[in-house]
Amino acid sequence: MKTIRFGILSTAKIARTKVIPALQQGEYTTVDAICSRNEESARAAADELSIPKSYGSYEAMLNDPDIDAVYVPLPNHLHVKWSINAMAAGKHVLCEKPIGLDTEDANKLIDATSRYPHLKVMEGFMYRFHPQWIEAKRLVDEGEIGDLVTIQSFFSYFNDDPNNIRNMAAIGGGGLMDIGCYSISLSRFLFNAEPTRCCGFADRDPEFGTDRLFSGMMDFNGKVSTFTCSTQLSPYQRVNILGTDGRIEILIPFNAPPNAPTQIIVQRDRLEDEEDRIRTTTFGVCDQYTLQGDAFAKSIIDDTPVPTPLTDAWANMHTLEVLIESAGIGQWVVC
Secondary structure: OOOOEEEEEEEOOHHHHHHHHHOOOOOOEEEEEEOOOOOHHHHHHHHHHHOOOOOOOOOHHHHHOOOOOOEOOHHHHHHHHHHHHHHHHHOOEEEEOOOOOOOOHHHHHHHOOOOOOOOOOEEOHHHHHHHHHHHHHHHHOOEEOOOOOEEEEEEEEEOOOOOOHHHHHHOOOOOOHHHHHHHHHHHHHHHOOOOHHHEEEEEOOOOOOOEEEEEEEEEEOEEEEEEEOEEEEEEEEEEEEEEOEEEEEOOOOOOOOOOEEEEEEEOOOOOOOHHHHHHEEEEEOHHHHHHHHHHHHHHHHOOOOOOOHHHHHHHHHHHHHHHHHHHEEEEEEEE
């Protein structure tokens, strides 16, 4: 069976703790190399994670002819630069979200893909590959909760480390870029549309200059998605999807554990039997990063479009920009 051999572009924590172990469990993926600006760091990570090759520079790994694809977990401001460098080296690219810092960044990447039409490039919104989200999308699309009217989502954690990249405004830190982008993505995913206008509110850390709390509203032609994200609150996450005839509550929507079942609550008001109106659906153990990696690898093997095209990444980034603009002027902004 053909597999896609991945190289990991840096020893970032998300790569070491989440993505590498997941890709190593994939049906169509292997992790064959990792690199760092520090050769010792690369070798230590390779030894810890049983990766065959390590490199002391990004360029050296990109020049390895035995690497088919690259995963890019770098800070946000480096996503586009190194995705393009990887393509120039003949590698397919799975890039962490958000795709860049702004739509200008996204446009650079999209323009670059036209020079390498044989290569696949995808933004890594892994949550969409989890069965709980596939089921939620199916229920919405098939009208099981009536007409979708509103979505409410919340995502928070606490991190006040000044040395953490998430607290560095100049390189794309802050709550909206790090975790608020999920709320934008899921809203567009479920409504299957783009917002017509947005309203944002940001509370900025006086030392870091990043948004430590961001709340937003997205108007989808009279239907609305609201969210709050924060980098300095008690850790919590939840998504509520409400329609005219029911609702869906996703209990662990984003950081679904790879080693435990997950659950969603589905309420369907039209059912005659009251006992059936509210039910809990349990999904078996799975790793959403493994599912994402396999789906991306299959698109390479079969030469089919990637599950999430870069046009989707551009649209998500555009909505991020509109929300930031709105928060700056304190009023609704048309998308």
